[in-house]
Amino acid sequence: MVTNKRMKSLVIVQLAGGNDAMNTIVPYGDGLYYDWRKDVRIEQDQVLKINDYLGFNPALSSIRDLWDQNKVAVINGVGYPEPNRSHFRSVDIWNTAESVGIGDSGWLGRAIREIDPNAENPITGVNFGRGLPRALSCKGVPVASVGDLENYGLLPDIEGEQSRELALTAFSQIYGSAMAHDTVSQFIGETGIQALKGADILRTAPQKYSSSIEYGNDPIGQSMRNIAQVLTADIGTRVFYTSHGSFDTHAAEMETHTKLWTETSNAIGDFMEDMKEHGLEDDVLVLLWSEFGRRIRDNSAGTDHGSGGVSLIVGGEVNGGLYGDYPSLKEKDHLQGDLQFNNDFRSIYSTIAERWLGVDPDVVSNGQFEQHSFIR
Template sequence: RSMDIWHTAEPTKVIGDGWLGRAVRDLDPKGENVLTGLNLGRGLPRALSCRGVPVASVGNLESYGLFPDVREEEARRDTLNTFAQMYGGAEGRDAISQFIGETGSAALKGADILRTAPEKYSSSVEYAANPLAQSLKDAAQVMCADLGTRIYYAQHGSFDTHGGQLPTHNKLWGEVSSAVGDFMQDVREHGRDEETLVFVFSEFGRRIKDNGSGTDHGSGGVAFCIGGSVEGGLYGEYPSLKEHDQLEGDLHFNNDFRSTYSTILEGWLGLDAVPIVNGNFEQFDFIRKSKISHKLSGVG
């Protein structure tokens, strides 16, 4: 349920559309670019899901595409033509057939565009070998290809450490640090650090007291915003550890997560945040004002 809340920006009821999916919809209301939003990983996170909004999911950019095992050019062309005919002409079909047709057509179009990204990319940065670093390398390649992608999403974990927390967190945070560090070095090398914002979040925190070698789910947490246009600092008060200030044994959060979302949506992506987060929330001032077209990279 906590993941639903963070991914949809709706804590009072269960809804299907994610906040970033709604952002993609508003960034490209006519659906002209099937790559406005891009997930680097398998499946589609709830945050990027939105009815009628195509979002590509890429497990590995180097091998991404339709029928990558068909290598002979003429056979591949025939296979892709058959696929296009199968999913084309969605008008006049029932709703389910139309959805499947539109999804197939979007996949074909997105795959055709994305296959050009690695060819246009060169960098002196050697990314770490962990999965998050490789996902962010893929994001950098797409970004440098100028395909019009505005939102990139990747995930890493699991940080759900009910046991063995110290060694697990030491490994995971080392991987996050090296991955984000490599990515920022790469976009800086390409002169894009001021147009890139990395937003790192987890859908729940940990409790104050341990349960032996780990901790259970807690309410208080932290999020990070990283980039060349970010005003560094701590936004919000550090929560008190005093027992009478705790929330049933948890840290008491003092920033509404939708305030952070609203700041990113309006201050970074130039959107009206109210219909996306379903309300008007106080915003922070961690984004420097500029006229640059911005990209958002999210790490969940």
């Protein structure tokens, strides 16, 4: 169901591959950082200073500008008990908010179900990218997955509304007949019809969009532009998802990490400026996360899988600042060579669920977790 009332929207940006937290929010004021990092490090004179101890990697200059406007919350030491250094397992833990067993639904899928319990709007949740992230999966919850918004939809080359209606009717009849058979066929039929409806709604978004912002021509820049197109079209989408990477910097980290963060930071800066231009910056919250951090000690030109990461929250209604202590770099405080976590990532989910989306935080975060104050 599409409503005229402006609702709060959530944008998730996954930094796929395991972002190096130490080279994102840099503890330049701690000599141990330079002792542990002989090669893969940001020199003091390059750091965009937050205080006398921490600063942003210079590649995050656009995000630093938003920080100066009090629109960025930095959550230090993010993780979960008994961290797993496997990409697949750790991503699944973040996606499902289940760190012990194997979760059967995604945290965002559960949030969408709370927002739209009757699945009236097939595009309450939209993923920009290939496949469907586990975070968005949930039984009975339709989610659209878009590769290229400009060419998305059912036979987009069909011209004329009458021709389109005929095509939609034909495809609906095909899926409708499938629903008359067994349970699996019914599921396929229902999913197909929801996809048809979603595709036909989403195809209108680029036509409605007008902006003076020129996004980067890289994947994350174009994904954020697509999100802006759908968000400003006001067609009822509340949850957006995209990813960028790979941040799995075992080698050539200085070049790769700098490139990826420059693209990501610029895309976030452009997106927030776009939202401001459309009067929407107070209605959008952006969460940037990665499945884990990297090891404290570098391995010549790169870093290996670690724990203790960092998440960023961006938005006009964000209570900007640092949240949580930066993990100690002293060897006695290491977790097998990694940063210790001191902020459970599910506290972020719980905060967003209740204070931003207005849904049950315990359902979304899969338990009860202490909340942050990063939303005004």
